[in-house]
Amino acid sequence: MIEVQGVSKTYNDGTSQAFDALKEVSFCVKKGEMVTLLGVSGSGKSTLLSLLAGLDRPSQGKIVVDGELISKLPDLHASRYRAKGVGIVFQHFNLLESLSVEENVMVPLIHAGISMETLQSRVSKSMELASITHKATQKVKALSGGEKQRCAIARALVHDPALILCDEPTANLDRANSLKFIEILQTLKGLGKTIVVATHDPLFENLSFVDRVIGMESGEIVQ
Amino acid sequence: MRSSPFFHFLLRLLYQQKGKHIGAMVISVLMIFLLSSVLFVSSALQHSMMQTLQGEPDFTVSRVRAGVPAPLPLDWIDEISQLNGVTSVVPRVYGRYYFTPKGDSFLVVGVDMFDEQNIHAISTLLHEVNLQAFLAKPSMFVGEGVKHFLKRHYFSDHFNFKMPNGHFKEVAIVDVLPHNTNLLASNMVLMPLALAQEIFGFSSEEVSDISFNVPNDAEWRTIQNKLQWMFYDVRVVTKKEIKEAYIHLFNYKGGLFLALYLVAMLTFMLILYQRYTMVYTTERKEIGILRAVGWSINDILRLKLYENMTIVGVSFLVGVVLAYGYVFLLDAPLLRQIFLGSGTLLESISFVPYIPFGLLGSLFLMYAVPFLVAVLVPAWRVAVTPPKEAML
Numbered sequence: 001m002i003e004v005q006g007v008s009k010t011y012n013d014g015t016s017q018a019f020d021a022l023k024e025v026s027f028c029v030k031k032g033e034m035v036t037l038l039g040v041s042g043s044g045k046s047t048l049l050s051l052l053a054g055l056d057r058p059s060q061g062k063i064v065v066d067g068e069l070i071s072k073l074p075d076l077h078a079s080r081y082r083a084k085g086v087g088i089v090f091q092h093f094n095l096l097e098s099l100s101v102e103e104n105v106m107v108p109l110i111h112a113g114i115s116m117e118t119l120q121s122r123v124s125k126s127m128e129l130a131s132i133t134h135k136a137t138q139k140v141k142a143l144s145g146g147e148k149q150r151c152a153i154a155r156a157l158v159h160d161p162a163l164i165l166c167d168e169p170t171a172n173l174d175r176a177n178s179l180k181f182i183e184i185l186q187t188l189k190g191l192g193k194t195i196v197v198a199t200h201d202p203l204f205e206n207l208s209f210v211d212r213v214i215g216m217e218s219g220e221i222v223q
Numbered sequence: 224m225r226s227s228p229f230f231h232f233l234l235r236l237l238y239q240q241k242g243k244h245i246g247a248m249v250i251s252v253l254m255i256f257l258l259s260s261v262l263f264v265s266s267a268l269q270h271s272m273m274q275t276l277q278g279e280p281d282f283t284v285s286r287v288r289a290g291v292p293a294p295l296p297l298d299w300i301d302e303i304s305q306l307n308g309v310t311s312v313v314p315r316v317y318g319r320y321y322f323t324p325k326g327d328s329f330l331v332v333g334v335d336m337f338d339e340q341n342i343h344a345i346s347t348l349l350h351e352v353n354l355q356a357f358l359a360k361p362s363m364f365v366g367e368g369v370k371h372f373l374k375r376h377y378f379s380d381h382f383n384f385k386m387p388n389g390h391f392k393e394v395a396i397v398d399v400l401p402h403n404t405n406l407l408a409s410n411m412v413l414m415p416l417a418l419a420q421e422i423f424g425f426s427s428e429e430v431s432d433i434s435f436n437v438p439n440d441a442e443w444r445t446i447q448n449k450l451q452w453m454f455y456d457v458r459v460v461t462k463k464e465i466k467e468a469y470i471h472l473f474n475y476k477g478g479l480f481l482a483l484y485l486v487a488m489l490t491f492m493l494i495l496y497q498r499y500t501m502v503y504t505t506e507r508k509e510i511g512i513l514r515a516v517g518w519s520i521n522d523i524l525r526l527k528l529y530e531n532m533t534i535v536g537v538s539f540l541v542g543v544v545l546a547y548g549y550v551f552l553l554d555a556p557l558l559r560q561i562f563l564g565s566g567t568l569l570e571s572i573s574f575v576p577y578i579p580f581g582l583l584g585s586l587f588l589m590y591a592v593p594f595l596v597a598v599l600v601p602a603w604r605v606a607v608t609p610p611k612e613a614m615l
Contacts, residue, residue, distance in 0.1 A: 056611055083516070155516065
């Protein structure tokens with residue numbers, strides 16, 4: 001499913017302020033696996049996740065997802081890849097605050113070329129899976145942190161992606177909401193989704209349904 | 224319908240974010256309203272003038288001595304009539320009667336009521352007029368402005384004109400000239416030629432000007448030259464010159480407004496550009512989020528284009544409808560004074576609805592194109608930056 005080979009990412013490359021966020025990282029994730037990238041802040045987890053999401057490009061190395069070389073994708077193709085193949089849950093949720101939950105969830109499907117009926121049915125299904133249906137018409141800015149997180153999950157699932165990427169998903173949640181989120185992840189794993197979670201939350205360390213934990217430190221894989 | 228989710232989303236976005244657009248819309252509506260009002264007023268005036276001038280004679284000849292208008296002898300009619308190509312030669316007495324010195328004045332027009340052309344023109348204007356009764360005693364037709372003015376001074380059915388010999392002449396008001404002629408006729412008094420001669424102290428052999436038609440346009444220049452040779456102190460005005468003078472007058476006033484509008488528009492667009500470039504971080508983040516969930520640069524630009532085209536379209540429509548009501552229903556208070564000047568006799572002038580579609584189209588382009596550029600360029604600049612940076 002995912003092949004990461006010798007990937008490096010250097011910010012401000014060629015300047016005196018050059019910073020190596022990732023150094024020669026390599027690993028594989030099989031289809032349907034759930035992998036946790038564990039490490040402290042600044043270890044390179046989020047950078048790696050944004051490369052997997054096609055939001056950024058590596059300075060060196062290659063990333064192949066489902067046979068597609070996403071590390072070299074032109075912008076338009078990278079957008080299509082995100083629109084069809086990946087669901088992303090961001091640490092700060094990154095929702096459109098002025099819109100309702102339902103409207104936020106439908107955003108990835110607007111250009112999917114489907115009918116309004118299909119769109120509405122997919123949005124309902126996704127909100128149900130993320131347990132946020134009861135807040136469908138409420139504006140996002142009025143939601144609690146946990147509800148915003150569930151809205152972000154519903155949005156990440158609405159286009160039925162094979163790969164789900166979560167960047168510090170529980171960093172802004174209390175323990176109860178974090179456990180609820182982990183429950184949702186287990187459900188998604190049961191649905192056969194490939195999941196990569198970048199976190200420093202100890203709650204993820206001993207989860208029975210996590211297939212692999214990849215430790216990261218200073219831009220390198222340590223275990 | 225393939226694109227219906229897009230429009231559904233667009234409408235919901237516009238509705239939910241209405242507060243964000245309200246400022247730009249209010250300023251846009253105000254600017255469109257102001258310029259459309261100016262366009263409506265100047266076009267309605269030009270249109271009405273042109274319509275009225277169509278019925279006017281091709282040539283008007285008067286006499287000027289040492290730069291001062293002087294009466295001209297009726298004999299000139301015979302001499303002018305002998306020119307080849309000239310038709311319908313009609314004498315006229317035309318002048319201002321001042322109600323008070325330097326104060327309100329009427330435009331008195333005395334015409335030959337037995338002339339076939341004049342009878343036809345008057346009966347077209349006033350369908351039910353009884354010419355026999357009109358000619359039986361000193362009578363006149365008055366414009367609406369004159370009628371209201373005289374009524375305020377307690378002259379409801381007649382007026383006493385003071386003549387150069389110091390005597391008064393009582394003239395009955397027979398009828399009021401139709402409302403649609405108000406632009407030219409609001410302060411006009413129309414009476415028989417002989418009565419006007421008496422009021423202005425002209426002899427029966429003198430008139431203020433002579434009008435005539437020359438059906439062949441190609442002959443106009445020749446006729447003008449011939450008149451100059453025949454009479455050394457003649458002043459000739461053609462219908463074309465009057466038309467051009469009016470067009471220039473209203474274009475000049477409209478042009479001043481246009482220049483002011485362009486300055487205001489430029490300022491507004493700069494503010495919009497600044498707002499979308501620097502201040503609006505929410506907008507920037509929104510674009511970043513849309514890009515992160517799979518929208519392409521084109522998708523973002525399409526959304527922004529439709530979003531702002533809706534704002535532009537609605538603002539334009541509201542501005543134009545408000546301007547229409549202001550000019551054609553309320554008769555453009557304030558603006559009317561700028562175009563027509565102020566004066567009690569001009570109060571009853573109303574504008575005949577006339578929509579200059581070509582000018583409105585140009586106005587739309589002058590407003591829509593800079594607006595869209597001012598909004599789309601910053602949106603494009605954000606859309607092409609990596610989504611991660613835009614979301615920060």
